Amino acid sequence: MIRFDQVTKLYAGTTRPALNSVDLEILRGEFVFLVGASGSGKSSFLRLILKEENPTKGEIHVLGQNVGRLSSRKVPYFRRNLGVVFQDFRLLPQKSVFDNVAFTLQVIGKSKGFIQEAVPDVLKMVGLAGKASRFPHELSGGEQQRVAIARAIVNRPALLLADEPTGNLDPATSAGIMTLLERISQSGTTVIMATHDAGIVDQMKRRVIELVAGQIVRDERQGGYLTQAIPVQQGFGTGAEL
Amino acid sequence: MRFGLIMSEVGQGLRRNFSMVVSVVLVTFISLTFVGAAILLQMQINEMKGYWYDRAQVAVYLCTDTALAAHCNMTEATEEQKANVAAILDSPELAPLINAYEFENHEEAYEKYVDFADTSEGDYITPEMLPETYWVNMVDPSQSDVLIETLSGTPGVDEVADQRKYLDPIFDALNAASYTAIGIAALMLVAAVLLIATTIRLSAFSRRRELGIMRLVGASNRFIQTPFVLEGVIAAVIGAVLAGGATVAVVHFFVQGYLAELMASTSFVGLTEALIVVPVLLAVGILLAALSANVAISRYLKV
Numbered sequence: 001m002i003r004f005d006q007v008t009k010l011y012a013g014t015t016r017p018a019l020n021s022v023d024l025e026i027l028r029g030e031f032v033f034l035v036g037a038s039g040s041g042k043s044s045f046l047r048l049i050l051k052e053e054n055p056t057k058g059e060i061h062v063l064g065q066n067v068g069r070l071s072s073r074k075v076p077y078f079r080r081n082l083g084v085v086f087q088d089f090r091l092l093p094q095k096s097v098f099d100n101v102a103f104t105l106q107v108i109g110k111s112k113g114f115i116q117e118a119v120p121d122v123l124k125m126v127g128l129a130g131k132a133s134r135f136p137h138e139l140s141g142g143e144q145q146r147v148a149i150a151r152a153i154v155n156r157p158a159l160l161l162a163d164e165p166t167g168n169l170d171p172a173t174s175a176g177i178m179t180l181l182e183r184i185s186q187s188g189t190t191v192i193m194a195t196h197d198a199g200i201v202d203q204m205k206r207r208v209i210e211l212v213a214g215q216i217v218r219d220e221r222q223g224g225y226l227t228q229a230i231p232v233q234q235g236f237g238t239g240a241e242l
Numbered sequence: 243m244r245f246g247l248i249m250s251e252v253g254q255g256l257r258r259n260f261s262m263v264v265s266v267v268l269v270t271f272i273s274l275t276f277v278g279a280a281i282l283l284q285m286q287i288n289e290m291k292g293y294w295y296d297r298a299q300v301a302v303y304l305c306t307d308t309a310l311a312a313h314c315n316m317t318e319a320t321e322e323q324k325a326n327v328a329a330i331l332d333s334p335e336l337a338p339l340i341n342a343y344e345f346e347n348h349e350e351a352y353e354k355y356v357d358f359a360d361t362s363e364g365d366y367i368t369p370e371m372l373p374e375t376y377w378v379n380m381v382d383p384s385q386s387d388v389l390i391e392t393l394s395g396t397p398g399v400d401e402v403a404d405q406r407k408y409l410d411p412i413f414d415a416l417n418a419a420s421y422t423a424i425g426i427a428a429l430m431l432v433a434a435v436l437l438i439a440t441t442i443r444l445s446a447f448s449r450r451r452e453l454g455i456m457r458l459v460g461a462s463n464r465f466i467q468t469p470f471v472l473e474g475v476i477a478a479v480i481g482a483v484l485a486g487g488a489t490v491a492v493v494h495f496f497v498q499g500y501l502a503e504l505m506a507s508t509s510f511v512g513l514t515e516a517l518i519v520v521p522v523l524l525a526v527g528i529l530l531a532a533l534s535a536n537v538a539i540s541r542y543l544k545v
Contacts, residue, residue, distance in 0.1 A: 050458075072463075079460035092451060103452075106247050107461035155459070 001159070001190050002026040002049060007058035009044050009214075017056070018044040020214040026192065028158070031185040033201050034194040035225055036211035042194040045211070046161050049192070050082060051075050063158055080108055083152030083160040083189075087167035089144045091136040091151075097123065098132040101151045108155070122154045126180055142173035146180065153184055160184060162193040166200065174200060198225035244465070251469035255445045256476065262441040263477045269437050270481025270531070271488070273430030274523045276423050278489035281519050283420035286511045287413060293509050295383045298405040302327060302376040302393055309373065309400045319374065323398025327376060330393060339388060341379040348374055373400055431530060434481075438474045438531050439538040445473060446542045453542050463543045467536065474535030475528055482527030486520035 004024040010017045019041045026032055034042045047053045048060055051067050060067040063081055070078055091100050098119055105115045123132055126146040136144055145165060152160055162181065166174035178200055185191045195201060201208060201224060208223030209216060218226070256263050304324065305314035324345075330336060331343055346354075352369035380386055386404040393402045446453060456466050493516040502510045 076457070076460040076462045079458065082460075084458055090451070090455060092455065103455065104459040106244075107456050107459060107465060109244050109465075151459075 001028045001030070001063065002192075003061040004048075005059045005061075007048065007055045007060055009041075009048060009053060010056040017214050019048070019055075019211075021058070022214075022216055024209070024216065024219070026190065028190055029185070029188050031182070031191045031204070031206045032193070033204070033206055033208045033223075033225075034192060034211065035196070035201060035208060040211040041214040042211055043163060044214075046084075046163055046192070046194060049159075049161060050084065051078065080155060081157050081159065083155070083157040085145070085148050085152050085160070085162040085165045087164040089136070089141075089148045089168075091144060091147055093136050096133050096135055097128060097139070097147050100136070100147055101154050104151050104154055110155075118154055119150075122150045125153075125183075126150045127176075140173070141169050142176055145169065145173075145177055149177070149180060149184075153189065157189065159190045159192070162191065164194055164196065166195065166197055171199065178204065201225035248465070248469050248472070252472045252476065255449070255469060255473045258448055259441055259445050259473075262437075262444060263473075266434070266437050266441050266474070266477040267481045267484070269430065269434045270478045270527055271484040273427055273434045274482050274485030274527055275488045276427035276430055277526060278485055278519045278523050279492070280420050280423035280427055281522065282489065282493065282511050282515060283416060283423060285515045287416045287420065289509055289511060290416075291409075291413060294409050295406060298383060298409065300378040300380060300386045300389050301401075301403045301405065302331075302378060302389075303373040303400040303403065304375065305398050305400045306371060306373050308371050311400050313395065313397070314400055318370075319398030323396075324374070327393065327396060327399060330396065331376065331378065336389065336392060339381055339385050341381050343376050343378040346375045346377060348372060351375065431526075434478075435530055435534040438478065438534045441477070442470050442474050442535045442538040443541075446470060446539055450542070457543075466543060467539050470539045471532055471535045474531040474538075478527040478531030479524065482524045485527075486523050489519050489523070490516045492516075 002025070004022045007019055007022045008017050009019040022041075022045070034045060036042055044053065048055055049062055049067070051070060054068060063078075065078060067078075092103065095103060101119045101122060102115045105118065110118075120129070120132065123129055126149055128143060128146050128150065131139065131143065136147065139147065145168075149165070160181075165181070166177055169177065174197065181191055181193065182204070205222040205224075207221050208218065208225070210218035210226070303309075304319040304327070305311070305317065307316055307318050309316065328345075331340060348369040351372040351374065352367070355367065355372060378389060380389070383404075383406060386406065390402045390404065393399050453466060490513065493511060493513060497510050498512060502508075
């Protein structure tokens with residue numbers, strides 16, 4: 001599903017790599033937590049999978065494609081197989097919930113009929129069945145994140161990337177979001193979630209990959225959020241945030 | 243579905259940047275009007291050149307008793323000398339270059355003079371003072387130099403003059419005017435291109451959230467790009483249509499309605515020429531707008 005071969009990412013003008021010789025394999029249907037302090041390389045990791053960045057060294061295979069060799073013309077089509085969710089939701093404020101989700105399908109050229117069918121389905125799945133005509137500012141944070149998740153999965157991607165999706169939410173709301181992500185994972189979608197939330201990681205008992213200064217220091221199944229101290233990072237503001 | 247979506251994006255962009263779009267329209271309008279004026283001036287010059295050069299003849303003035311040129315020795319050209327000049331004009335070297343020539347004697351020259359000049363001066367002029375002349379029509383007027391070189395210095399010939407040289411200052415002035423128009427047009431077009439690029443960047447910036455999401459969910463570059471390019475092209479087309487209208491109006495009301503009546507003997511460019519210019523202006527406007535919008539938006543397409 002995803003394979004990193006000796007991947008190093010060095011941003012221009014810095015000496016310390018954001019990722020340093022990372023070797024990794026993630027299988028179909030896995031639910032993976034990506035943990036580590038700010039600046040440890042989590043966001044770079046996700047950006048590389050999305051091909052928002054290219055690796056300085058090494059090879060990345062995602063969904064059977066060598067991402068490094070993907071021509072920029074093909075990148076849009078590659079991304080149609082991926083869903084992404086962010087901490088700050090990134091909804092379009094002047095569009096209703098329905099239109100926010102439909103927008104994704106419109107811009108990749110899906111038919112009106114398909115959109116009319118798929119959007120209500122996915123809204124129902126994320127628990128927003130009655131709120132299709134609301135606007136983002138009328139929703140709570142948790143509901144906005146549900147819209148963002150609906151948008152990410154409406155095209156039934158094989159892979160869902162989530163960059164601190166619960167970072168702006170209170171614990172109860174976060175739990176709801178996690179239940180939703182778990183449900184998505186059970187339907188066969190691979191989920192990779194970068195997070196700082198120890199409680200969630202401990203509770204879920206899924207695979208945990210911990211990054212420190214761009215290197216994998218821990219990769220265990222059914223792990224917890226062991227990191228006690230938050231290591232001080234050099235090179236503050238490396239531009240590695242997504 | 244996608245066409246409708248793209249058009250609604252275009253409409254949104256045009257509405258959101260209304261003042262910038264208006265300035266793009268105005269700048270393209272003015273710059274393309276100058277382009278149109280320059281093209282029409284060139285057409286006018288060509289038309290006048292064609293008209294006058296066809297009528298311009300080479301005059302071979304023969305010596306008279308009063309001719310000042312040294313080789314004339316103040317004596318009238320003899321009959322042999324006239325025959326000799328005619329023989330040279332008929333010679334196999336010159337004949338192919340010459341369409342026709344005719345001889346004008348003293349009396350004919352005097353009649354022409356009296357017709358043309360103030361009669362009070364005519365009192366002092368006698369037919370003998372006006373040179374006898376061979377008027378030569380060239381096949382190709384630009385080859386008059388050959389005739390001038392061959393005949394200058396021939397006994398009995400006072401001077402060989404190409405009438406075209408009297409027209410050259412007029413054409414020089416018209417050419418200068420058309421180059422000025424081209425220069426202004428070029429500067430204005432640069433301004434138009436930069437303004438279109440800025441407008442498109444502004445438009446893209448105000449829609450950067452949408453653009454970010456489009457790129458994230460895998461909208462193709464062409465899909466992202468098209469609304470912006472269309473936005474620039476639509477503004478430029480409006481400007482080009484206005485410029486075309488202005489060009490046609492100038493030709494119709496000023497050139498045909500005023501100049502042509504003022505100088506009835508001169509032929510001027512008409513609506514046919516103006517209507518040739520309009521599609522040229524449209525094409526220039528569309529091409530420049532599409533190119534600059536494309537370059538401006540490419541920055542937002544980097545993946």
